[in-house]
Amino acid sequence: MLAVGIVAAAGSGLRLGADAPKALVPLAGRPLVRWAVDTLRAGGAAEVVVAVPPAERAAFAAAVPGVRLVDGGASRTASVRAALTVVGPEVDAVLVHDAARPLTPPEVVARVLAALDQGAPAVVPVLPVVDTTVLVDDGGAVVDVVPRAPLRRVQTPQGFDRRTLVEAYAALADDADLTDDAAVVRAAGAPVATVAGDERAAKVTVPHDLAMAELQVRR
Incomplete structure (x- = not known):
């Protein structure tokens, strides 16, 4: 199976307190985007588009x-749409990864690809929700507790049969902005399977996240 990775790296570094794009912020001397690219390659992607x-x-x-x-x-939706235009029809699978998840283990990539190889049209890595999760009203008061058992936290890379993803984007309005690519294919009616994610694939959004990633690298 020929797989190509797409890294969404066009975001700003404002919440991270950086004066450069977030993907260029260094982690242990390497920019976040380099970590993401290397992970995709190590996990099985033959080529990466950023x-x-x-x-x-x-x-x-x-x-x-x-x-x-x-x-x-x-x-993010517009960036992935742009990257898809350079992915050729010879490609079987597309992996869409966030540059902001630099420490994602290659094993997560391999699990996503294995599920695609077994016939799933779309796959996302997930983790269980362990904290108590509640609904609140407009004033911030708790009105209900959400059962945790069926809830999952979604990570990247998210994997797709290339044709499924291309057709889903073709059916999506040009100005649409969905939270992730699994939402794009679900909007087109495709089912999305799950595989085990990894706590190391945490997203770097604020300075504390970057500090925690630095600690993990130094271990």
């Missing part, structure tokens, strides 16, 4: 040499 801020192409070319770059859009 959606980047148009004004930062030179910086990304230096950060991930040998990787195909495309201009990302104003949203």
Whole structure:
């Protein structure tokens, strides 16, 4: 099975307190995007396409040499749509990964690919919800407790049969902005399977997240 990875890396670093795109922020001396690209390759992706801020192409070319770059859009959905245009029909599977999940183990990538190889049209890695989760009203008061048993936290990379993902994006409105690519294929009616995620695949969003990732790397 020929798999291509797409890394969504066009986001800003504002919440991380950075004056550069989040994907270029270093973790243990390597930019986040380089960690993501290396994970996809180690997990089985034959090629990786990175959606980047148009004004930062030179910086990304230096950060991930040998990787195909495309201009990302104003949203994650737009960036993935742009990256899909350069994925050829010879490709069997597409893995969509967040640059902000640098420590995702390659084993998670391999599990997603294995599920696709077994016939699933779409696959996401997930973790159980362990905290008590509640519903609140407009004033912030608790009105109900949500059962945790059926809840899952969704991670990346999310994997797709290439045709399923391409057709789902073709059916999606140009200005649509969904939270992830699993939502795109579900909107088109495709089922989404799950595999085990990993706590190390935590998302780097704020400075505390980056500090915790630094601690993990130093262990």
